[in-house]
């Protein structure tokens with residue numbers, strides 16, 4: 493599979509890192525205007541760096557657009573004449589609808605909207621996927637691509653903004669929780685590096701327990717909370733201070749904002 497990533501910034505590079513370890517990849521073109529920050533990819537013989545988007549597009553079967561929302565319209569307009577009907581166009585861009593992409597490049601193109609996250613770089617992305625009518629034929633291909641860097645789920649396009657908040661912004665939300673736990677552990681006497689490791693591995697353990705057991709979080713919580721013990725004391729104080737409420741409010745604020753992000 494020949495892939496191009498147009499706009500190899502933060503997310504584009506995460507996807508690239510996930511892709512280079514995929515056995516199905518034959519070549520990967522990465523584009524951006526200033527190539528200095530992605531020179532490290534040159535060590536991989538399958539990867540080509542260029543500022544020439546047309547060159548990258550011509551050399552790809554799958555084109556992943558990962559520029560900022562306000563840049564996509566101009567890029568699609570500039571390069572639509574180079575696009576082939578057989579190519580699969582994947583946009584990971586927030587808030588730019590499939591119908592707007594179709595209006596520029598045509599309904600006869602395979603169009604996928606995907607929302608991965610930066611954990612793609614370590615093979616642990618959660619990627620949500622939608623498509624246009626024509627693109628339905630290529631959803632399995634898109635899932636194969638994103639499954640190679642984590643897990644994927646096909647969802648209706650109307651839910652893609654919500655999925656962005658939960659899965660893409662969600663990486664930052666979880667990181668902040670890990671950071672806060674680390675600060676708590678330092679206050680309890682651990683060195684910073686020890687506190688960080690304790691917080692990370694405990695977070696990883698909690699997620700793995702739920703994934704492997706298929707249980708509801710409260711069932712696993714019940715297994716930890718000894719009556720009159722320290723866990724329930726801590727949990728109840730966190731809830732008195734609004735832990736769940738603050739998370740839910742943060743998620744809904746993020747969702748309100750995502751619907752206002754300018755894509756022009």
Ligand SMILES: NC(=O)C1=CN([C@@H]2O[C@H](COP(=O)(O)OP(=O)(O)OC[C@H]3O[C@@H](n4cnc5c(N)ncnc54)[C@H](OP(=O)(O)O)[C@@H]3O)[C@@H](O)[C@H]2O)C=CC1
Nearest residue numbers: 499500501502503523524525526558559560561585586660
């Ligand atoms: N970061 C994240 O975790 C997530 C981001 N997204 C979405 O992904 C998109 C990218 O986000 P992010 O990676 O954070 O943004 P970045 O700004 O890090 O990346 C965008 C890249 O596009 C490049 N670029 C700009 N214009 C062009 C052009 N004409 N041709 C080629 N490359 C160009 C820029 O590099 P240069 O200036 O050198 O050209 C830049 O590195 C956004 O639409 C965002 O909404 C979605 C989910 C998660």
Ligand SMILES: O=C(O)[C@@H]1CCC=N1
Nearest residue numbers: 586656657660661753
């Ligand atoms: O913060 C943002 O707007 C983008 C979309 C999700 C992650 N980064």
